[in-house]
Amino acid sequence: MIIRKIAILIFLSCILFVPSKSFAENLGTTHERLKLFEYSFYNYDKKEITESYYRNAFGKTGVMLKKELHNIxxxxxxxxxxxxxxxxxxxxxxxxxxxxxxxxxxxxxxLK
Incomplete structure (x- = not known):
């Protein structure tokens, strides 16, 4: 489970737009990446565990969000x-x- 959390944090640190692509292509890319993020953040049968794991980070931005993610x-x-x-x-x-x-x-x- 912690691997998923680390992967999410790595994803969040990535740039959503690819400079070599047009704006229209980037919109598609960004949408796909956000859908992947949504898929990763939603833990299906353990959604409530995932939500409680990030509870202290919800609603924070900037330095406070970075600090709380570090604490997590x-x-x-x-x-x-x-x-x-x-x-x-x-x-x-x-x-x-x-x-x-x-x-x-x-x-x-x-396949696994």
Missing amino acids: INNHKKLSYNALWEALRDTDEDPNNRNNVILFGSVAKF
Whole structure:
């Protein structure tokens, strides 16, 4: 679960617009990325856990939001590369097919 939180924070730190694309192309790209963010933030059967996890960050902006997000992840558990792949089997499970994972940042689905 913490891997999903870290992935969300990494995503939030990314730039939504790609300079080499036209404005119209960027709108599509931005919409797709925001939908991926929405998918990642919504934890399906554990939505209330996700909401309580971020409760202290809701409604904050700027420095206060950055500080609160830091507080949320401050005691994260480090995973090895191999452990990360095992964790992704659970954190990125396709809600429509438990045999697949959905890669964050992509709409591609792969067998576990």
